[in-house]
Amino acid sequence: GQNIDQPTEMTATEGAIVQINCTYQTSGFNGLFWYQQHAGEAPTFLSYNVLDGLEEKGRFSSFLSRSKGYSYLLLKELQMKDSASYLCAVIEGDYKLSFGAGTTVTVRA
């Protein structure tokens, strides 16, 4: 099974940068995903890391260190629409996802 930890809440100002950390312990690792979930809606795919390093996709970047069991999601130039829950999820060898509880990001004007 998985043990996935991420902060419960974060607050930031519009235009700022926020970094959401995720640590995991796993018996098998086949990649790490970040999903965005707005209140009352389904999660949507943001990023995927399987090798160590930084993956950049527009305003969002995700980093992975497999040796440390650590990832972060970096949100730059925050916009009001970025207010949502961000879910860290680890995929095991048979392609089952295990999710963290999510980090609720609130963007203030």
Next chain:
Amino acid sequence: EADIYQTPRYLVIGTGKKITLECSQTMGHDKMYWYQQDPGMELHLIHYSYGVNSTEKGDLSSESTVSRIRTEHFPLTLESARPSHTSQYLCASSVPREPYEQYFGPGTRLTVT
């Protein structure tokens, strides 16, 4: 844009009733999943399927059952609903190549009174 659908979106039902939550996808994905999510809590995998006639229980014990008779259809059934079944149920399917990301349906919010 993922084509995965769930019906109903909202359901309020009395204790003891049998219910079926529908999930369909038009992408031809072999792998499909059911998750349960309480408000503000993490998603828990309750069932998954690797293809037609393949179903497995997930990490969270659930009194629900699933079937996979057709690739595109993965319904979830509760034989006798109870208030403890009140939750959001999310269906997903995954692409058949790396990174195997999962696409989620809009969810069914179930309330059992």
